[in-house]
Amino acid sequence: MIMQYRTINVSASRCYNIHIGRGLLAGIGELVRPLLGHCRLAVLTDSNVDALYGNAMMQYLTSAGYDVCKYVIPAGEASKCAENLLAFLNFLAREQMTRSDAVIAFGGGVVGDLGGLSASLYLRGIKYIQVPTTLLAAVDSSVGGKTAIDIPAGKNLVGSFYQPSMVCCDTALMDTLPAEIYRDGCAEVIKYGMILDAALYDTLHTLPFDREAVVARCVEIKRDVVQQDEFDNGIRGLLNFGHTFGHAIEKLSNFGVSHGEAVAKGMVIAARIAPLCGLCNVADELSALLVEYGFDITCGYSAGEIYDALLSDKKRRGGNISVVLPRAVGDCVLHTIPVEELKELLHKVI
Ligand code: GLY
Secondary structure, X not given: OOOOOEEEEEEOOOEEEEEEEOOHHHHHHHHHHHHHOOOEEEEEEEHHHHHHHHHHHHHHHHHOOOEEEEEEEOOOHHHOOHHHHHHHHHHHHHOOOOOOOEEEEEEOHHHHHHHHHHHHHHHHOOEEEEEEOOHHHHHHHOOOOEEEEEEOOEEEEEEEEOOOOEEEEEHHHHHHOOHHHHHHHHHHHHXXXXXXXXXXXXXXXXXXXXXXXXXXXXXXXXXXXXXXXXXXXXHHHHHHOOHHHHHHHHHHOOOOOOHHHHHHHHHHHHHHHHHHHOOOOOHHHHHHHHXXXXXXXXXXXXXXXXXXXXXXXXXXXXXXXXXXXXXXXOEEEEEEEEHHHHHHHHHHHO
């Protein structure tokens, strides 16, 4: 018997439910059964999640009657690589997984991305279920079907759009997250408020926020965006608020600055640029909220360094670049700027 939980339905190239609730992991067998029937399940997880919750996951699935195997990768972004992709695919083959079997990606963004990509490739595609364990994965990477690995030429350069068959988000799993990892997710939550929901943004001033309600609202926002633009040709770009500059900062720091911290810095840069493009000035308001959450919002790099990293990342010289800028709290737009102009703008705000 599963306790109360919320369900958000996504209608994309595959329709699926995102279930969100505290303690939901205990009911995963019940949630999976109507979806997959009797099949084998391959759980992909990382060393941190395995140590904390690996046994519980295996027990919940086996006691629901599933035949389960498990593959554990080392925790950390370095694991989102071609070697692990191939190793996991080989594992699926050794385990004789068939088209009616499924992968369970049990972890944060690295596990979700690697698990999703593996599922999209193995036997030309088998089902997979996302079980996010970080706030960041719950509100962003587990929803919307983007899967990827990093290659030496860059992050997320090899991937696919491949929707999961279900997302099972147990918010209690986030209780054990180190504060800085939880805070990384908060940057994405603040992002959702800024881009599309002023009411959500306002609730974020009260700390700690209601985790289930906030995760559900962020997932609804992402669901609405993905349903309109699953393959990222337009409005889905709004989800990149703070990410264009954030990615440049991550790269310049050799990934020493975490994703959330970099997105926080990137959102502040974008908010400072907005009034210079004739849009409103919410930079002080946004900066104050980010500081409340403990983010260091100083950029840490010069305008020239950010510009160079940004252009090399986008593999472009000349032409225009699209950045997400706030028009107001809860209202962002995609704004196209000639790259030369962006250089000047960066010099004015950093
Ligand atoms: N994380 C951005 C997206 O899913 O489009």
